[in-house]
Amino acid sequence: MTGRPGGRRVTGADVAREAEVSRATVSYVLNDSPHQRIPEATRRRVREAADRLGYAPSPAARSLRRGRSDIVLGLLPDWPIEHVLGRLVQQLTAALALHELTFLVHSAAHPARPLAEVWKALTPAAVLALDAFPETEAGAMRAAGIEVVMAVHGSAGSGNRSALVPEEPIGAAQARHLAPTHRRLGYAYPDLAGLGVLAGPRLEGVREVCAELGLAEPDVRTVSPDPGGAVEAVRAWRAADPPVTGVCAFNDAVALAVLAALRSLGLRAPRDLAVIGVDDLPGAALARPALTTIARDTDTIARVLAHRIVHALEGTGGRAEPVPELLRVQVRVSA
Known part of the structure; x- marks a missing residue:
């Protein structure tokens, strides 16, 4: 007997009949059960x-054996899913797969299904959130036996709502790169409200370094990621008293808009205005001039977060400390 019997789902009993062994032997072989003396020839016959x-093992049966699901539900805020976020999702998928966990992503972009409907339908083993969500929802998940790792990205803050991957060090790294040669800094803030959870802490990092080094408060301008939206900000920075000579941009997309605005005004970076971004997008090195930026080691972040989820599921994790700063300045021409 070969092929899929009658178009229905193949069961362990079907495999047992095909291999001419007992159902228990199929279970022992396919689940790699320890302490079972099964000849290698029999094991090979069952697998073949x-x-x-x-045959694919029943997810429900596998969950029953383990006492939990193998799904980790990743909650994405209503952010643009661009290069870096997409790369982090891929790396988390790979890192969790090493622990036999499946990473499924749910975006909060409108009009998404309510979160409660999603986790109740999936019954995941754990939820990993890139932004905080209501504690009442988190409490309901925990009551259902779901581990919750909340507020991955955001402000270092304090207490249970502090971020595992704080954003302040990014702004601080930008400011420290510019400060030795620039006495007045600007900050290019994104024009999407949902990004405030990232932009606010990054700006705070710039402010902290300016205060530490005795520099003036950074001149903050909202910049949309297009040349026209950045022109007025560039004009305002240059007209300030004293003028802004170095700009920390929220990310590379915003930084590239500032560079385009400089070109449209007949100005150049870094001579007229130095610019530093965040993310090291593939296009950053191709910009005119090539963009200096902050790069973050998302692969290490993904592996650290995966281990924390596994420790939480095994009950061996204590209070999670923030992920260590894994940043480098990719120095190019713009700053």
């Missing part, structure tokens, strides 16, 4: 039968 039939 399972392959021929296209």
Whole structure:
């Protein structure tokens, strides 16, 4: 007997008949059960039968054996899913797969299904949130036996709502790079309200360094990621008293808009205005001039977060400390 029986789901019993062994032997072999003396030839026959039939273990049965689901639900805020966020999702998927966990992502972009409907339908083992969500929702998840790792990105803050991956060090790294040669800094803030959870802490990092080094408060301008939206900000920075000579941009997209605005005004970076971004997008090195930026080691962040989820599921994790700063300044021409 080969092929999928009658178009229905292939079961362990089908594999047992195909391999001419007991159902228990199929279970022992396919689950790699320890302390079972099964000849290697029998093991091979069972695996070959399972392959021929296209057998896939029942997720419900696997969850029952483990005592939990193998799903980790990732909650994305209503942010643009660009290069860096997409890369982090891929790296988290790979890091969790090493622990036999499946990473599924749910975006809060309108009109998404209510979060409660999603987690109740999936019954994940854990939830990993890139931004905080109501504690009442988190409490309901925990009551259902779901581990919750909340507020991955955001402000270092304090207490239970502090971020595992704080954003202040990014702004601080930008400011420290510019401060030795610039006495007045500007900050290019994004024009999307949902990004405030990232932009606010990054700006605070710039402010802290300016205060520490005795520099004036940074001149903050909201900049949309297009040349026209950045022109007025560039004019305002240059007209300030004293003028702004170095700009920390929220990310590379905003920084590239500032560079484009400089070109449209007949100005150049870094001669007329130095610019530093965040993310090291593939296009940053191709910009005119090439963009100096802050790069973050998202692969290490993904592996650290995956281990924290595993420790939480195993009950071996204590209070989670923030992920260590994994930043580098990619120095190019613009700053």
